[in-house]
Amino acid sequence: MLRARFGHEDFLPGQAAVVAALLEGRDALAVMPTGAGKSLLYQLPAAMGAAPVVVVSPLISLMRDQLRGLARSGVAAVALHSGQSEEEHGAARAAIASGRAKLVYLAPERLAGDGAIELLRAAGVALLAVDEAHCVSHWGHEFRPDYARLGEIAARLGAPVLAVTATAGPRTRADIIASLFTRAPEVFVASFARPNLRLSFRPRGDAEGRLSRFLRRRPGESGVVYVRSRREADETAARLRRLGFDALAYHAGLDAQTRAAHQDAFFARPGVVMAATIAFGMGVDKKDVRFVVHADPPDSIEAYYQEIGRAGRDGRTADALALFDPRELAGRFGFAPPADDPVALGETERRRAMARLCLTPACRFQTLLAAFGEESGRCGRCDNCRGGLLALPRRAGLVALGWRVALLARFSSADAERLDAPEETPSPAVAPGLSIAPTEERLSVAEERLYRRLLHLRLDIARRRRLSPRAVASDMMLRRLAITRPSMIGDFPPGEIVDAPAFLCEIEAYDE
Known part of the structure; x- marks a missing residue:
């Protein structure tokens, strides 16, 4: 079936074991890097008759891409999403009800509706596959809150569960298992090593100058500059255009037509630099992205790894540069969350792990892989490995910078305790329509x-x-x-x- 329907001569490393577990009705969590063939894990069982398979996918564009590929393979698949006409939606529901659809793609918000659950229960779901499963975990589900309901929905469907993601360290894997599975899944973790990526980290300093010099050394190459806000995306793109670069902005605040035009330009024109928020991510499968720059370090190593993973998908060398502010890193260590709040504790530890990656004088990739629970030797490609003895002064500078950040964190923590000390303050006036009276209302x-x-x-x-x-x-x-x-x-x-x-x-x- 692999050869006849999908045109592959053999499995990629790790695929066969996961497919075998699913065909035997076992639950599975598969953590595999980009390009490892995660979609085949649920498409092949569906083609072999373990159907229908319900696939939870976060983006309509991803659904459409997979539907096009499955049409070429002759595997009947449908999707239910907001971009359909009434006629398309009705045809998809009819295919599910009649049993013709072997794969059914939905967003988590669509699956959460009672109507969809009842339709799928009646069809007798053989497997529930959750793509981008890191969104189930504490660090990811605020992006799409309905991912947090998938464990409950899986129990209602009563089918085996497959969770797949390219980004999950030990803590996130534990979150996924606790949130999604009612029985212990088999866990398959492929190597996170990316031999073609070169990692570099620099204190921000003259950020515009650093970014300009970095881009000028890569004329005609396409890449992404990640920033924290919409305003920064617009401003960064404008500054880069003034410096002579072909730069565009991408964020959720742009209208759909502008976003589509900028994304099309990124795919079509060589040398486009996209200044973007995290809105520019999943579903962007451009093979020849040569660099990813972070104007600020992300909040976790998982987010960092996912974002740099958009570079070098063609297997050729690609660069990842992250700029950081030592004061901001000190704040990550100086802030102490409530000891009785496991969500806040986990989030704080992830932020600190990313800070340690910025400051380490050791091999960057070795440190990154250790955060995912993987042992490795020195990569020989990152900024701390390159240069041999010539790199020693810079690595010694990182040790000194680490001590400086530790001191800043200690003072930051002391200031926070002093500034947040109880004090007598008068009760504020209250504006109509915005009560600040004590409330037990739970937050979503x-x-x-x-x-x-x-x-x-x-x-x-x-x-x-x-x-x-x-x-x-x-x-x-x-x-x-x-x-x-x-x-x-x-x-x-x-x-x-x-x-x-x-x-x-x-x-x-x-x-x-």
């Missing part, structure tokens, strides 16, 4: 994530202005902001937020 996953971002932002503002965090905004106010998300300055209670326009502008930087 997305609201909890936003609330924690607001706490970080409040502490940063307090440090810069030498204020108590409560003088910037109360805890209860931040909870209400996370729930109601007011967009007008007039929605804020008078006196409750210092300099509301500036606070709104800073919140906006966290929009992704």
Whole structure:
């Protein structure tokens, strides 16, 4: 079937064992890098008669790509998504109800509806496959909150479960297993090594100059510059164009037509630099991306690995450069989350692991692979490995920088404790429609994530202005902001937020 339907002479490493487990009705978690053939893991069982297979996929573009490939293979597949006409949607449901569809693709939001679950239960689902399964974990499900419901949905469907992802360290794998599976799955983990990637890290300093010099050494090559906010994406693209580069912006704030035009240009024109937020990621399968730059380090090694994995998919050498601010790294170590909050503890440890990767004088790839639970030798390609003895002064500089960050973190922690000490403050006035009375209302996953971002932002503002965090905004106010998300300055209670326009502008930087 592999040869006849899919045109492959043999399995890629790791595929056969996963397919065998699924054909025997066992649950499985497969962690395999980009290009390792994860989609075949659920497509082949469907072609062999273990059908229908329900595939949870995060993007319509990914669904369409797989449907085109399956049509060429002669495997009947349909999708249910918001981009369909009523006629297309009805035809897909009829194919599912009649048993003609061997694979059914849905987004998690679509699958969460009772109508879809009942339709699929009636069809007798043979396998539930969850793509991009890291979104099930604590660090990922705020991106798509309905991923957090997939464990409950899997139990209702009563079918074996396959979770696949290219990005999951030991902690994230544990999150996925706890959230998604009702029985212990077989876990298959392929190597995370990417021999064609060269990793480099630099203190930000003159960030524009560093980025310009980096790009000028790569004329005519395409790549991505990741930034934290929509505003930074627009500003970075504009600055690069002024410097003579073919640069475009990509973020969720652009209209669909502009996003599509910029993505098409990135695929069609050589030498395009895309200044983008994380909105530019999944579904972007351009084989000859030669570099990925992070203007700021991501919040986790998993996110970093996933984003640099978009470079060098053709197997040729590609570069990954990350710029970092030592003060920001110190904040990752100086911030202490509540000891009784496992979600916050896990998130903080992931942020610190990324900071350690920025500061290590050891082999970067060896350190990165260790975070995924994989042992390896020195890569010989990263900035700490290249240059032999000539690299010693720079590595010694990283040791010194690490001590500096540790000292900054200690002072940062002490300042946070002092600034957040209890104090007598008058009760603020309350504006109509935005109550700040104590509430036991539970936050959703997305609201909890936003609330924690607001706490970080409040502490940063307090440090810069030498204020108590409560003088910037109360805890209860931040909870209400996370729930109601007011967009007008007039929605804020008078006196409750210092300099509301500036606070709104800073919140906006966290929009992704």
